[in-house]
Amino acid sequence: MATLYDDVSESRYLSSSISSLSTSRQQSSQIAKAYRQAAQLFLTRRLPEALSTIEPIITPPPIDAADVVGHAPVATASRGTRVKVWSFYLTFLNAVVELGAEEGKHAFGSTRWKQLVSQCRDGSIWDHVVRDGYAGVEGDVDADVVVNLATLLLTHAPSQRLNQQKLETYLSATANPALDVSSHMSSPAYLDKRPGHRRQHTGTDTPRDLEKRIKLLELYTLHVLPRNDEWDYARDFIDMSEVLDQERKEAFLLALHSLKEEKEDTQAREEKLRQQQQEQMEERRRETEAKRLEQSRAQDERRIREEQNRRQPRGSDERFSKPQPTPQPTPSQSSRTSRTPAKKPTTPPPGLYNRASTMFANIHTMISDTAHHMTSNPMAFFRTLLFLLAFGLAFGRRHLRERILRIIRSAWDKVRRTVGMGVKVSYI
Structure with a gap:
């Protein structure tokens, strides 16, 4: 009887394992199919349809579902599928932001477009990926996805403080993994663990992992920290890094020095250009003030001339309207005038007469x-x-x-x- 019971129990366990494996394979097939359809729609610039196709596999199922596990369907997919899906979604968000307000609102509607853009500008997309795709465990996020996340925030976020914080958290978690058994057992990496699969603790187990780690360090030390004016901290971080060899450290330090010089030169040029603009504005202001004074002076002179012209005719009329004394004729002239026709005397020149x-x-x-x-x-x-x-x-x-x-x-x-x-x- 005991042997029969053991055979039945083992048969039930094998049946359950086979059923679970079949369900997992079916779900992975559906995820891969949705990814291919969304990618095809994206390439043909049918962005709203691409979003509606990819969203179901990156969003947790409804609360009343029977198989609620707290993460999106993509979290249970293979590592390659997860990287493809999240990399596609981050590329999709970058394209949505680059549409611009007018075209983006026309394609998705004003509210929906603003929601998608805000994920890239305020950094909430990072929390969304960690929470829904990796059960909230920062260290379980694939390095390729982290590189894409950091690049997206570096391109569209106005401040790089959150990007710096997220990268520091991820680098610390992968270098020194936390011994939280419950979180580790609920993570997709643990659920997807099979014999022969190795969990990445330091991020440098394979040459490909090392390459991704170096890429993250490059983003962190040569792009994010300089944007936050953390030049000294970036130099110290490169010097103390255990991942970089001496040759790469020298290359990173040289690149960091070049970036700093370039930024200082740019700031100097901008300051010089700003001073030139201020000088030009001051010169225009002086010219405008000089023109205004000249116009004011010309108006004053014109008013003075007009006033003089108004006064001059009155003086001339008064001078020329004074009656001139006429000589009284003598008796002999009167008698002579009565005998002969009067002749108009010639008037001598005013100067000689006076x-x-x-x-x-x-x-x-x-x-x-x-x-x-x-x-x-x-x-x-x-x-x-x-x-x-x-x-x-x-x-x-x-x-x-x-x-x-x-x-x-x-x-x-x-x-x-x-x-x-x-x-x-x-x-x-």
Whole structure:
């Protein structure tokens, strides 16, 4: 009976193992098929269809499913299949970001496109891969997937602090694996473990593993740390690395030094360009200020000229509107005018006329003074009279002669009255 019971139990165990192996193979086949379809849709730029095809195998099943194990179907696939699926999805996300806002929103809708892009910019895609694809165990993530994750964040994340933190956590976990038995037993790597398969603890068990490890160190020390200005820490990390040999260390240090010099040169050029732009802006500001002052000065001068022009006509009108004194005709001229038609006298030039008027005024004053002294010196009067006659003859102009005659008559009348008064006084 005991032998029969053991045979039955062993038969049931073998049947269960065969059924489980058949289910696993069927699921792996479905994952591979979904991956190939999604890749074909991606190559033909049918991105929404590619996303709907790949999402079911990278997303955990619903909660009410019977075979809930806490991870996506891809977690139970072989290492090669896992790397292909996650590498494809990360490449797909990079293409979605590069679509741009307008085309991306047209293809996926505004909300969905923003969700996909935010995974690359805030680094949440790393948590999604670890949680759904590797049961939350950082050290179980395949090195190829980590390289793609770090490259994606390096390309699209505005800050590399999270990328640095994730890489440090992964490098530490793979170099010093944690002895957490429950997490290790629930990880896909343990579930997929078979005789002849080896678990990667240090990440350098094979030449291919060593190559991926060196690639991660290159990303970490020559790209991520420099983006965070961790130049000294990157140099120390390279010096103390146990994975890099001396030749690679020298190559890494030389590359790091070149990157630092290039960044310093770029910063110097940017600073020089910024100073030149500031100088150009200052020069434009000075030119604008000079033009403004020149325009203001020209406007002031124009207002002054306009004000002078407004005042000038009034002064000219007042000067030219003053009535000019007209000479009163003498009785002889009046009688002569009544006998002969009046002729318009020629007006002498203003300068000569003013000078002649001044001269005649002075002569008139001289004659008046001479009349008062006539009684004491009559000969002086006659000499003056002869001078005036000669002066009058020298001027051939009619109006001058007439004015001289009027002055002579006036002076003669004054002399005659003076002589008469003198005779009367002498008689008395």
